[in-house]
Amino acid sequence: MTEPILQTVGLSIRFGGVEAVRGVNLCLAERELRCLIGPNGAGKSTLFKLLTGQLQPTAGRILFHGEDITGDHTHAIARRGIGIKTQVPNLFDSLTVRDHLWLAARRTNSRPRADAITDEIIERVGLGAIAGGMVGRLSHGLRQWVELGTVLAGNPELILLDEPAAGMTHDEVARTAELVREINRTHALIVVEHDMQFVRMIARTVTVMHQGAVLVEDTMDQILKNSAVRDIYLGKHGGA
Amino acid sequence: MKLRRVSPGIVATAAVMVAVGLGVPLVVDQFQLLQLTVFASMCILALSLGVVWGYGGILCFGQSAFFGLGAYTYAVTAVNLAESTLAILLSIVVPAVFAALLGYFMFYGRLSDVYLGVITLSVTLIFFNLMNSTAGDAYRIGTARLNGFNGMPSLPTFNVPGNPGRLLDPTETFYLVMALLLSVYVGLHALLASHFGRVVVAVRENETRCELLGYDVRLHKLLVFTLGGAIAGLAGSLFANWGAFVSPNVFSLSTTSQIIIWVIVGGLGTLVGPIIGCVLMQYLATELGTQQLANTSLMFGIIFLAFVLLVPRGIVPSLGVVRARLSAVRARPPA
Numbered sequence: 001m002t003e004p005i006l007q008t009v010g011l012s013i014r015f016g017g018v019e020a021v022r023g024v025n026l027c028l029a030e031r032e033l034r035c036l037i038g039p040n041g042a043g044k045s046t047l048f049k050l051l052t053g054q055l056q057p058t059a060g061r062i063l064f065h066g067e068d069i070t071g072d073h074t075h076a077i078a079r080r081g082i083g084i085k086t087q088v089p090n091l092f093d094s095l096t097v098r099d100h101l102w103l104a105a106r107r108t109n110s111r112p113r114a115d116a117i118t119d120e121i122i123e124r125v126g127l128g129a130i131a132g133g134m135v136g137r138l139s140h141g142l143r144q145w146v147e148l149g150t151v152l153a154g155n156p157e158l159i160l161l162d163e164p165a166a167g168m169t170h171d172e173v174a175r176t177a178e179l180v181r182e183i184n185r186t187h188a189l190i191v192v193e194h195d196m197q198f199v200r201m202i203a204r205t206v207t208v209m210h211q212g213a214v215l216v217e218d219t220m221d222q223i224l225k226n227s228a229v230r231d232i233y234l235g236k237h238g239g240a
Numbered sequence: 241m242k243l244r245r246v247s248p249g250i251v252a253t254a255a256v257m258v259a260v261g262l263g264v265p266l267v268v269d270q271f272q273l274l275q276l277t278v279f280a281s282m283c284i285l286a287l288s289l290g291v292v293w294g295y296g297g298i299l300c301f302g303q304s305a306f307f308g309l310g311a312y313t314y315a316v317t318a319v320n321l322a323e324s325t326l327a328i329l330l331s332i333v334v335p336a337v338f339a340a341l342l343g344y345f346m347f348y349g350r351l352s353d354v355y356l357g358v359i360t361l362s363v364t365l366i367f368f369n370l371m372n373s374t375a376g377d378a379y380r381i382g383t384a385r386l387n388g389f390n391g392m393p394s395l396p397t398f399n400v401p402g403n404p405g406r407l408l409d410p411t412e413t414f415y416l417v418m419a420l421l422l423s424v425y426v427g428l429h430a431l432l433a434s435h436f437g438r439v440v441v442a443v444r445e446n447e448t449r450c451e452l453l454g455y456d457v458r459l460h461k462l463l464v465f466t467l468g469g470a471i472a473g474l475a476g477s478l479f480a481n482w483g484a485f486v487s488p489n490v491f492s493l494s495t496t497s498q499i500i501i502w503v504i505v506g507g508l509g510t511l512v513g514p515i516i517g518c519v520l521m522q523y524l525a526t527e528l529g530t531q532q533l534a535n536t537s538l539m540f541g542i543i544f545l546a547f548v549l550l551v552p553r554g555i556v557p558s559l560g561v562v563r564a565r566l567s568a569v570r571a572r573p574p575a
């Protein structure tokens with residue numbers, strides 16, 4: 001077996017009395033597409049913040065291509081090749097869509113190359129109609145796509161998507177799923193999502209988190225049959 | 241690749257500067273020329289805060305610290321060397337180095353915006369008190385006596401580089417100051433259009449996103465803050481040269497609040513805004529000063545309040561909004 005692209009060992013973080021992430025051991029292969037699900041407050045977004053250095057773990061380690069990146073600065077981790085679309089999009093509100101993509105592409109590319117990548121992503125994510133518009137005025141669904149496009153323009157090896165389909169119509173969700181599958185041909189991804197239809201469209205291996213810890217990790221079919229998973233979702237996501 | 245166009249606004253502003261720079265000495269008297277020289281010098285100071293605050297998003301309440309440091313650096317060096325060239329250069333370098341050290345402490349220490357404001361303001365007031373207490377023969381650097389609150393009079397003014405005997409006359413000084421203003425204005429616009437400048441603006445908009453894209457936010461803030469310090473220092477040397485005099489007043493609360501008012505009145509997030517705000521407010525201050533109609537500080541306070549409450553975005557951005565509304569109305573098809 002080849003070396004995993006990402007591995008966490010006993011990763012934990014405690015906020016006062018709450019252990020938001022508890023001893024998470026995650027192993028992601030190159031070009032793997034992993035879905036991460038779990039009820040509200042399970043610790044999914046917190047785990048992403050740990051992986052991107054926005055939070056420092058109270059215990060455990062993070063290895064990227066076998067190298068320890070625990071405690072590295074957020075920008076240094078991004079430079080190694082981890083990109084993220086955050087749950088609440090982080091965008092530059094007074095800049096245009098085009099500016100976003102260009103800034104992401106330009107960090108590692110020459111000016112003409114960054115211009116070309118910007119055009120390419122606008123085409124690929126379907127942002128043509130809003131490319132010149134200020135991002136602050138866009139709807140949540142469109143902001144999601146702008147941020148997704150921005151992450152793609154930076155071309156990180158590993159892409160983390162936190163609820164990429166939130167605020168989208170059914171058709172938009174389907175398009176996003178298609179895009180995720182397409183991205184997965186060249187990139188490893190971890191996708192957090194509550195929308196089970198969306199998860200079903202893209203999922204192979206699914207990791208379920210509950211109260212900060214990994215409850216189970218299996219194929220989508222097995223997860224759907226799992227009674228423990230059904231129990232934690234009952235009431236809230238009865239349809240899952 | 242697309243040709244990157246220079247905005248017509250920048251070209252127009254630069255053209256006005258060239259016209260003023262070349263034309264004004266022909267039509268005004270000596271007194272007015274001196275007035276305009278100090279106006280233009282202060283415009284450079286306004287630009288320094290305009291870029292740090294308006295583009296870098298760094299709330300600096302103590303831009304006068306670098307201005308004053310530049311003025312004193314010029315004074316001390318020029319007195320010691322009796323030659324202005326190195327003094328001018330040092331008046332840029334010393335404040336820049338100081339800004340870099342201060343900025344390193346603030347940005348790498350991850351201080352929040354409010355603390356940034358408090359610290360920068362404190363720093364300039366510390367300089368103010370420090371320089372005020374340098375009266376007496378003990379406080380001298382080389383042959384330059386600092387003279388406490390009395391300040392340093394009869395400073396050597398600018399000379400032709402390498403020729404200390406050949407001083408610049410008021411017209412030549414005006415040309416020089418206008419050329420520097422033009423260079424700073426155009427240079428800053430070029431910088432803002434560059435990759436670095438665009439990241440600086442992005443940092444202002446969302447630091448987290450910049451970090452997540454792999455840009456070092458602290459470094460970008462540090463660099464733009466240092467650049468602001470350098471430009472303010474240059475303005476300081478122009479100011480010291482203008483009156484052949486420097487006093488601790490360069491560090492005072494009223495100096496630092498004036499710079500902030502210029503930027504707020506003219507408009508954050510533009511470069512022409514701080515220039516317009518600076519010229520307008522200085523003109524007003526001179527008029528009020530000569531006519532003795534009202535207390536200048538009081539008027540400034542009222543104008544400041546009026547702008548914060550009524551035109552919070554400043555003159556230039558508000559004009560932009562008005563223009564956009566007008567063109568929207570014009571573009572609307574007739575009913």
Ligand SMILES: Nc1ncnc2c1ncn2[C@@H]1O[C@H](COP(=O)(O)OP(=O)(O)OP(=O)(O)O)[C@@H](O)[C@H]1O
Nearest residue numbers: 015018020038039040041042043044045046047087
């Ligand atoms: N900065 C913080 N300080 C204190 N507690 C926090 C902090 N960030 C997260 N938490 C807590 O950690 C737990 C996990 O939160 P997290 O946002 O990771 O959940 P999530 O799985 O992403 O949920 P959701 O599906 O609602 O987005 C929650 O109980 C939350 O209240």
Ligand SMILES: [Mg+2]
Nearest residue numbers: 044045046087
């Ligand atoms: Mg979350």
